[in-house]
Amino acid sequence: MKLLVVGGGCREHALCWSLGQDPEVKKLYAAPGNAGTALHAENLPVAADDIGSLTALAQELRPDLTIVGPEAPLCAGITDAFGRHGLSVFGPSARSARLEGSKSWTKALAQRYGIPTAEARSFDDPLEAISFSRGFPFPQVIKADGLASGKGVFIAADFSQAQQAIASLMQQRLHGAAGRRILIEAFLEGVELSAFALFDAKQYTVLGAAHDYKRVQDGDHGPNTGGMGAFLPSPFVSPALLRQIEESIFSRLHAACTAERLDYRGVLYAGLMVTREGPFLLEINVRFGDPEAQVLLPSLETPLSEIARATCRDELGRLHLRRHRRSLVGVVIASAGYPENPRLDDPILFSDSQTPTSGTQGFLFYGATKRSQGVLRTAGGRVFTAVGWGNRLVEARKHAYDQVDAVSFAGMHFRKDIASFLAGLPVPEPEA
Known part of the structure; x- marks a missing residue:
């Protein structure tokens, strides 16, 4: 093949x-x-x-x-x-990919098909957005409607912060055309979760769920990024919660795709907030997440080529999805200045023990890297994802940070708290 x-x-x-x-x-x-x-x-x-x-x-x-x-x-x-x-x-097709390309379009679709989601309004005019924001409860979530590489989301604690976010997106065009339209959305409290499913024209199959870390600094401080780390499985995701996610999110999304005649064959990534009332849809992405893919893909025993072929042929009903019984933790290693202004061309060094091949306990996935005159150099913001695996999250976390310790370049930074509060928790037992 x-x-x-x-x-x-x-x-x-x-x-x-x-x-x-x-x-x-x-x-x-x-x-x-x-x-x-x-x-x-x-x-x-x-x-x-x-x-x-x-x-x-x-x-x-x-x-x-x-x-x-x-x-x-x-x-x-x-x-x-x-x-x-x-x-x-x-x-998916371009029409289906609008599920990620336009947050306001997706919000309207979720409301039409009874998919739980936060109250929101969309705006093309910054003055109308500011007027609405003034009377909407705080905190508010202000989002660029279009593609912004995961960075076009602001949480405004008060009206001053909301004004600043609206101006940066709609007037200063911080993320270009993505901010021509914005959403102002009610803030939801809970645990954020990335859930993945495979969609074909006939049915869907739940692929898995992972937690990711969007803020650049420890303790979820600093600006949003494309993602600074991820882990799975989650001790928060019980079989009952998975059934709820399947019934209220994925089942209704697949029904919506069918009713709207969306030609969707691929992976669908639902960004969720799990609240006291259950899971709410925050956004849809029409591909594997990054860094979630770096922990999700090594968790799959079924070959990816088999998964992809079954999806494209509308044969998910025949797919036997097998998973490895192990925990995985991924830590993103970023370049100096990321996310605002990543520095380029810094030489990358490895310790003597580090080799760019898969080990029994972890792997180093390369991102924004290039070779120049035989030297490996940084070429963007997120340079590596160091992934570790083990029977428990504490083991996977240790192996991931072992991979981090083997890398060095000027200005490199990473979060030190990925999965830290979960140390020692066992992998949840699968249902019989």
Whole structure:
């Protein structure tokens, strides 16, 4: 089998690593890839958002399947473009990808189909947004409607902070076109959770759930990022809660996709807030999360290629999904200045014990990295995800931070509290 992975971050390295474990995969390409994907695949210098060039490349290579990592090419219609040439893509159509591309559109859909979600209003005019905010209960959540790489969300404790957030998104265009429209949403209290399911045209299958850490500093302080760490399984996710998530979120979302005739074949990532009243939908992402993919993919025993093929063929009903019984913790290692202004081109060094290959207790997934004149250097904000695994979270956490300790470059920073409050908790027993 010949496969193509689109993207160049830690998630895409995790995808290539996962596919590389499968003896059925004989040839693997990554576009554009990074220094880590090059360990498993042939990197091709085509940008992930260049749909025309990617389509031409795929016509030449004729991969059996393409797996798309980031959201931008999905929202730009890569699945539709490839489909016109008979090329199969694990990922939704552009119309379906609007579930991530427009938070206001998704909010309206959730309300129509009875999916629990916070009260919210959308605005195209900053003056109208400010007027509404003044009379809406605080704290408020203010979100860019479009794609902002996980950074377009602000929690405003008072009207002054709300005004600042509205101005930065709609007038200063902190995240460009993503802030032309915004949502002002009621603040929900609870435990945030990332839940994943596979959707095909006939049914869905729950894939798993993970906790992630969005703030840049320990204790959930500082600005939002694309994600600073993740872990699974969660001791908070009981079988009863999983059933509730399936019934109130995924079942209704799949019914909505069917009723709206959305052509959705791929993974669907629901950002949830688990409150005293149950799970509420915060947002939908139409791909694997990053850094959640780096802990979710190593938890799967069923080969990813088998999962993706079953999804694309509307055969999820025949898929036997098997999982490893282990805990996983991922810690993101970021460059100086991330998330506001990441520094580039810092040389990266490894300790003598660190090798860029999978170990029995962990792995280092490469993100924003490049090789220049034989030297590995930083090339963006999130440089690595150090992943550890073990029978308990305390073991997985130790192995993840062992991977962190083996890396050094100027200005590197990471959170030191990923899964720290969960040390020693056993993996929940599966249902009989």
